[in-house]
Amino acid sequence: xIVLERRPQxxxxxxxxxxxxxxxxxxxxxxxxxxVLGKNPVEAIRTIFWDPLFGEFAFYYRPQLLxxxxxxxxxxxxxxxxFKAGVWNIGAEGQYIMGAxxxxxxxxxxxxxxxxxxFPLMVIGGALGGWAWAMIPAILKVRFGTNEIxxxxxxxxVAEQLLASMSLGLMRNPEGHGFPGSRNLNDYxxxxxxxxxxxxxxxxxxxxxxxxxxxxxxxxxxMLGFHIRxxxxxxxxxxxxxxxxxxxxxxxxxxxGALAGLAGLFEVAGPAxxxxxxxxxxxxxxxxxxxxxxxxHPLGILLAGGLxxxxxxxxxxxxxxxxxxxxxxxxxxxxxxxxxxxxxxxxHFRIRLRKREVA
Amino acid sequence: MDLSSINPVLLIASLMxxxxxxLLAAIGELVVEKAGVLNLxxxxxxxTGAICGFAIAVETGSPWLGFGGAAIGxxxxxxxxxxxxxxxxxxxxxxxxxxxxxxxxxxxLLGQRYVGIKPPPTPRLDIPLLGDLPVxxxxxxxxxxxxxxxxxxxxxxxAALKYSxxxxxxxxxxxxxxxxxxxxxxxVRIRILAILFxxxxxxxxxxxxxxxxxxxxxxxMTAGVGWIALALVVFASWKPWRVLLGAYLFGGITVLQLNLxxxxxxxxxEYLAMSPYLITILVLVILSKDKSRAPASLGKIFHAxx
Numbered sequence: 001x002i003v004l005e006r007r008p009q010x011x012x013x014x015x016x017x018x019x020x021x022x023x024x025x026x027x028x029x030x031x032x033x034x035x036v037l038g039k040n041p042v043e044a045i046r047t048i049f050w051d052p053l054f055g056e057f058a059f060y061y062r063p064q065l066l067x068x069x070x071x072x073x074x075x076x077x078x079x080x081x082x083f084k085a086g087v088w089n090i091g092a093e094g095q096y097i098m099g100a101x102x103x104x105x106x107x108x109x110x111x112x113x114x115x116x117x118x119f120p121l122m123v124i125g126g127a128l129g130g131w132a133w134a135m136i137p138a139i140l141k142v143r144f145g146t147n148e149i150x151x152x153x154x155x156x157x158v159a160e161q162l163l164a165s166m167s168l169g170l171m172r173n174p175e176g177h178g179f180p181g182s183r184n185l186n187d188y189x190x191x192x193x194x195x196x197x198x199x200x201x202x203x204x205x206x207x208x209x210x211x212x213x214x215x216x217x218x219x220x221x222x223m224l225g226f227h228i229r230x231x232x233x234x235x236x237x238x239x240x241x242x243x244x245x246x247x248x249x250x251x252x253x254x255x256x257g258a259l260a261g262l263a264g265l266f267e268v269a270g271p272a273x274x275x276x277x278x279x280x281x282x283x284x285x286x287x288x289x290x291x292x293x294x295x296x297h298p299l300g301i302l303l304a305g306g307l308x309x310x311x312x313x314x315x316x317x318x319x320x321x322x323x324x325x326x327x328x329x330x331x332x333x334x335x336x337x338x339x340x341x342x343x344x345x346x347x348h349f350r351i352r353l354r355k356r357e358v359a
Numbered sequence: 360m361d362l363s364s365i366n367p368v369l370l371i372a373s374l375m376x377x378x379x380x381x382l383l384a385a386i387g388e389l390v391v392e393k394a395g396v397l398n399l400x401x402x403x404x405x406x407t408g409a410i411c412g413f414a415i416a417v418e419t420g421s422p423w424l425g426f427g428g429a430a431i432g433x434x435x436x437x438x439x440x441x442x443x444x445x446x447x448x449x450x451x452x453x454x455x456x457x458x459x460x461x462x463x464x465x466x467x468l469l470g471q472r473y474v475g476i477k478p479p480p481t482p483r484l485d486i487p488l489l490g491d492l493p494v495x496x497x498x499x500x501x502x503x504x505x506x507x508x509x510x511x512x513x514x515x516x517x518a519a520l521k522y523s524x525x526x527x528x529x530x531x532x533x534x535x536x537x538x539x540x541x542x543x544x545x546x547v548r549i550r551i552l553a554i555l556f557x558x559x560x561x562x563x564x565x566x567x568x569x570x571x572x573x574x575x576x577x578x579x580m581t582a583g584v585g586w587i588a589l590a591l592v593v594f595a596s597w598k599p600w601r602v603l604l605g606a607y608l609f610g611g612i613t614v615l616q617l618n619l620x621x622x623x624x625x626x627x628x629e630y631l632a633m634s635p636y637l638i639t640i641l642v643l644v645i646l647s648k649d650k651s652r653a654p655a656s657l658g659k660i661f662h663a664x665x
Contacts, residue, residue: 004662006662037468136640140640140644144644144647146643146644146647147590147593149399150586150589150640150643151640151643154586154587154590154636154637154639156583157582157636158636158637161633162633165629168629289457292453327468327578330460330463330467330468331461331465334457334460334461334462334465335461337456337460338439341447341453342442342447345448345449
């Protein structure tokens with residue numbers, strides 16, 4: 001009979017090993033899935049994980065890794081702080097949209113003024129937009145005790161409708177011949193987030209790296225970070241230690257909203273270029289996987305963001321070259337989260353074989 | 360604007376149709392939560408049920424086989440949740456999210472060949488005299504069987520939780536799994552059954568969207584109904600009949616805003632379309648005071664150490 005024995009301390013080795021084992025298991029089962037879909041599994045896995053980095057056209061794909069990875073890391077860093085403290089912000093996608101709308105709104109309002117302060121103001125607008133959207137579930141939770149999971153998620157759908165309304169109405173390009181979508185911010189030099197488009201460098205990449213360092217310092221060297229970790233691991237002890245749960249909720253949701261909003265702004269002012277109905281492609285949800293895959297640790301999230309960006313790019317290549325359906329990549333990413341959660345068992349428990357005892 | 364084009368009888372009849380998917384998913388989740396498990400994967404199980412039901416109904420030509428397949432599909436996906444939370448003892452919030460993300464991807468994958476196809480029509484109840492009654496006819500007697508099944512399910516869950524021994528055990532497991540375990544009840548086995556039931560109900564609800572309500576298959580067509588169902592369980596403070604009430608309320612809002620869109624009200628379409636979500640939030644706030652009814656072991660991991 002197999003029994004689970006709780007470890008006195010979570011195993012450090014397994015905590016580090018599970019993401020790797022989960023990735024391997026996902027490759028195996030993902031390969032099986034691709035085989036069922038009638039594709040050569042080895043070729044599909046190679047196309048997804050190898051070609052973007054070392055294939056013939058890697059010079060084109062490598063910069064894309066930064067473009068796709070930056071928003072994922074930026075959002076996931078914010079989410080991980082909340083997840084650590086047991087504050088579940090599931091609505092990053094909505095905060096991402098609102099940040100993009102607010103930031104792009106600032107930029108469009110200044111058009112065509114060419115001044116150095118336009119872009120910084122847009123950044124502030126983006127952060128505030130995401131922050132404000134995340135404050136709704138935060139304040140409702142603190143004030144009324146409503147569930148932040150449900151409220152933040154409902155607000156994603158509200159934000160999507162707002163985005164549709166904005167790109168068809170208020171923010172529509174007046175010179176766009178009636179097509180939906182705003183002016184292209186890439187054509188407006190003072191408002192673009194690109195630093196070097198050929199290298200895939202935009203300010204979001206810089207912001208993501210700063211966020212990783214900031215989160216690392218916060219969690220390891222700052223009292224607030226200690227309170228976040230304490231609240232997640234022992235809420236009762238945290239209260240005795242004088243942690244103010246309301247302030248912690250406001251902080252965690254606020255920071256994750258602001259970071260998601262920033263990610264949205266950098267995306268809309270760079271890679272996406274304009275506010276349009278479907279400029280958001282689910283980074284806010286994928287970032288949840290990134291946060292868990294990175295074990296809610298800043299450096300882990302950096303690596304996980306890179307890996308997830310790789311599956312996005314590799315998935316696109318597999319789509320065009322092998323005809324692999326786009327949804328297959330989504331399933332693949334979902335699978336990864338499954339294996340990760342399941343294998344986490346080994347971190348907290350020992351599996352022992354024991355003879356059935358006589359009752 | 361022409362409000363007179365809105366027919367109140369048709370409005371109520373279509374309200375009942377709009378409410379049924381939410382109702383089915385919510386009553387399933389209510390049983391799951393009563394057993395002390397928080398499954399946030401309702402949206403994923405619904406969309407999986409939607410495509411399973413749709414595909415089977417199209418392939419076999421029978422909507423009933425479709426609904427059966429949808430229930431099995433939803434339950435099959437919830438089996439993954441069982442493995443994660445009951446066997447691997449993973450965090451229920453994260454596992455539920457994983458289930459939703461996975462279900463959305465899987466359904467899109469399964470549904471590729473079914474975009475733009477019409478499913479076989481689900482027959483309506485056709486009672487000669489009663490169905491022809493002026494107001495009562497279309498409201499009470501003019502629907503399909505699944506809609507009545509949903510209402511019957513509410514009654515059955517209510518009666519089972521209140522009067523049956525099995526219901527009592529289920530509630531005991533949800534209130535205090537340690538006490539239930541000490542009394543010799545198989546906590547994990549009971550929870551697994553509850554989760555599977557929830558999955559089957561969510562699957563049925565999803566199939567109702569793709570086979571009756573819309574009826575068509577599009578990617579991500581559940582559009583948050585699963586999450587509204589989760590909110591509805593809180594709204595109902597874990598009482599079955601209140602699920603019915605809440606589902607009709609939300610169904611009413613959905614149908615009303617669609618009717619207002621069609622009638623050309625001066626409010627932009629996008630603002631009308633976001634109203635069900637905003638009202639869900641509003642209701643959550645209003646009802647947040649009543650916390651006492653949540654099952655005490657909700658979302659807690661059970662691990663029998665001896």
